[in-house]
Amino acid sequence: MRIIHVVGRSNSGKTTFIHSLIPLLMKQGKTAVIKNLHSHYFEQPPGKDTTTHYEHGADIVIGTDPEKAIAAIRNGSLHDILNLLCDQGIEFTIIEGHKEEPFPKVVIGDLEVERCVLRTPEPQDVLTHIGEFAEVFTLQGLVRELKRDCMSDDTGCVAAFNGIVRRITGTDITETLDFSETTTIHTLSADIRREMEQIPGVLGVRFHHRTGIIPAGDDLTYIAVIARHRQEAFAALMHGIDRMKHELHDAGKTLEGEYHGNT
Secondary structure (H helix, E strand, O other), rough: OEEEEEEOOOOHHHHHHHHHHHHHOOOOOEEEEEOOOOOOOOOOOOOOOHHHHHHHOOOEEEEEEEEEEEEOOOOHHHHHHHHHHHHOOEEEEEEEEEOOOOOOOOEOOOOOOOOEEOOOOHHHHHHHOHHHEEOOOHHHHHHHHHHHHHOOOOOEEEEEEEEEOOEOOOOOOOEEEEEEEEEHHHHHHHHHHHHHOOOOEEEEEEEEOOOOEOOOOOOEEEEEEEEEEEHHHHHHHHHHHHHHHHHHOOOOOOOOOOEEOOO
16 A cells, blocks of 8 residues: 655645545545544534444444445554555555654645655656555555455465564564665565466465564564465465575574465
8 A cells, every 4th residue: 555645834735736636546546545633633423323432432433324434443543544544455545744754755835854755746746656655564455455456266265474573482582673675675575476476376476574673573574375276375375484484584583473364
């Protein structure tokens, strides 16, 4: 999921720009918008069931009508919401505001911020530079992408692996892992994916390995395989996981994960 982060001073034209950008992105894929309300708290209608359910402590309350659904999510951080949208198969999310976040940005006007990709551009310029904007990955998002792109009449299985940074391995304790060599990781990940896709019966593979400093307990790797039969999907997963562990992870850089398959 690509993150198009739009920032600027008040009344600089951010909302007008976003209104022009939305239909362009929607031609490419499902699009969402997150707006920072600052101190202008969203008002829930007093006395309505959705409001009282929230007031009684529900973490998420969703109201639906024939056209739409409205959700109130308690203490939802921006990154939690981005993961939720990615899980739902959103391909582009526009963020308006939240200028303190470290995403590459579209800046409207003269606001000085770090990681400015475009300044007061035409909406079409965003599509031209789309590869320069950040991506968010979740395991469920990769599974949805596979189903969207690779489903066929003979599909019989989707299987997935979630690698986690293991804190304790025997007597060794790992607090963080350093995967800052992004070129190596991206090159190897692409090669592993190509090999997995060559296994007979495999219809598609998605492979994401996080980069940077990853603390113990955090997700490190997402791999999803769609195949004609579960044996073929599991064979591809094992091949990919073994290559990743032997060629990328040094001693102590081990993964703890499990298969999540459905047939």
